[in-house]
Amino acid sequence: MSEIPLSQPDITDAEIEAVTSVLRSGRLSIGPRQDLFEQLVAERAGRQHGIAVSSGTAGLHLAxxxxxxxxGDEVITTPFSFIxxxxxxxxxxxVPVFVDIDPQSMNLDPARLEAAITPKTKAIIAVEVFGNPRHMEKIEQIAQQHEIPLVEDACEGMGGICHGRPVGNFGRVSVFGFYPNKQVTTGEGGMIVTDDSRLAEACRSLRNQGRPSGNYQSHGTLNRGGVWLEHESLGYNYRLSEIAAGLGIAQMNRLDEMLDARRRVAGMYMRRLMDWDDLVIPTVEPNCExxxxxxVYVVRLNSSYGKTERDRIITGMRRHEVGASNYFPCIHLQPFYRQQHGFKKGDYPIAESISERTIALPFFNKMDETQVELVCHTLKVMIQREQLLKR
Known part of the structure; x- marks a missing residue:
């Protein structure tokens, strides 16, 4: 059998036709496909506004x-996330202010949140780690009580629902990401969604070099009488191309089908791994299950293992052509954060302990039973090898 990759985009003839249709149209930027893609994502999140951007990172920056x-401001977030x-x-x-995580959900722990709030706290960024929206309602309540804007980092949770609310519907503003390993991909890309009209207008201007927000015609003039080379503020080139938006529309039209496929793969893993004493498998809040x-599908070794054993297991799986990775290294222990901000090991012990024992297994829509079985068998062999080394 060929190598089983860690992830793989789900591209069909519908996506290929959508992209070639854009190329035939001659309109490659700032056009109708961007508008439609924004509308589809905003509607799915139950929001009034969608602002397409070049990446989830760009969306968070503009938020x-x-x-x-x-x-001079502080923003509270989690140390266990993509950087x-x-x-x-x-x-x-x-200044980022980290709050340790809940060991079950691996999301920011709401029980620790209020202690981190100070008069300098300007916002809270809560991440739905690996797509799990657990605690988001509670974090939103705390943010509202303290009148602090909540930014929902929904980059890993497109299409999820919790307590009857769609992912992307929590807080003042939410951001999705569309990298190739995500539920929906545009190659590179992201989307800001919000109900705040003024915030939406600001983001539209900022993504487009600080030009006045509005719908631009192909010759570069504003519908409302402005000019293409007029800039109201310092902005950025964070636009999403029509090619990427066309791909995104095709993916959104298949979203439910793709979510079902991912739940099927997660279920196959769960059935095979749930009785392994050496592993802690992902748990989902009953209201969201x-x-x-x-x-992604991320397991972690139990507390009798450490980083050394975990890394050897990942290396062994890769040697047998089974993709695996260490999702996520703690942000505060990344070299830049240590050097520039003085963070050190021991600052956030729960996140650190979990981070040292996580293993992301191959996970993509078209995985079949044979592939999942091979991944689980390889993982088991690598764990058994570590058990022998302990003796």
Whole structure:
């Protein structure tokens, strides 16, 4: 059998036709497909506005700027996430304040949140780690009580539902990401969604070099009488191309089908791994279980194992052509954060302990029973080898 990759985009003839249709149209940027893609994502999240951007990272950065986050401000977030959820705070000139995680959900622990709030707290970025929206309602309540804007980092949770609310519907503003390993991909891309009209207008301007927000015609003039080379503020080239938007529309039209496929693969893993004493498998809040949007399938070794054993297991799986990875290294222990901000091991012990024992297994829509069985068999052999080494 050939190598089983860690992830793989689900591209069909519908996506290929959508992209070639854009190329035939001659309109490659700032056009009708962007508008439709924004509408589809906003509707799925139960939001009034969608603002397409070049990446989830770009979306988080613009959310910070639109909320007025800047030098001297603090923004609370999790140390257990992809680094972009903290980097966007630094990009705005503010200071990230980490809060340790809940060991079951691996999301920011709401029980620890209030102690981190200070008069300098300008916003909270809560990440739905691996697509799990657990605790988001509670975090939203705390943010509202303290009148602090909540930014929902929904980059890993497209299509999920919890307590009857879609992922992307929590807080003042939410951000999706569309990298190739996500539930929906545009190659590279992201989407800001919000009900706040002024925030949406600010993000539309900021993504487009600070030009006045509006619908641009192909010759570069504003429908409302402005000019293409008029810039109201310092902005960025964070636009999403029509090619990417066309791909995104085709993917959104298949979203439910793809979510079902991912739940099927997660179920295959769960049935095979649930009785392994050496592993802790993902848990989902009962109210969210049937509507979970699986981004990846991450297990972790029990507390009798450490980073050394975990790394050897991952290396062994890769040697046998089974993709595996260490999702996620703690953000505060990344070299840049250690050197520039003085973080050290022991600052967030729960996140650190979990981070040292996680293993992301191959996970993509078209995985079959044979592939899942091979992944689980290889994982078991690698774990048994570690048990022998302990003796």
């Amino acid at each position: 910070m700027l639109a909320l007025g986050v800047g030098p 972009a959820s903290a980097n966007c705070i630094l990009m705005a000139g503010a 049937g509507d979970m949007s699986w981004f």
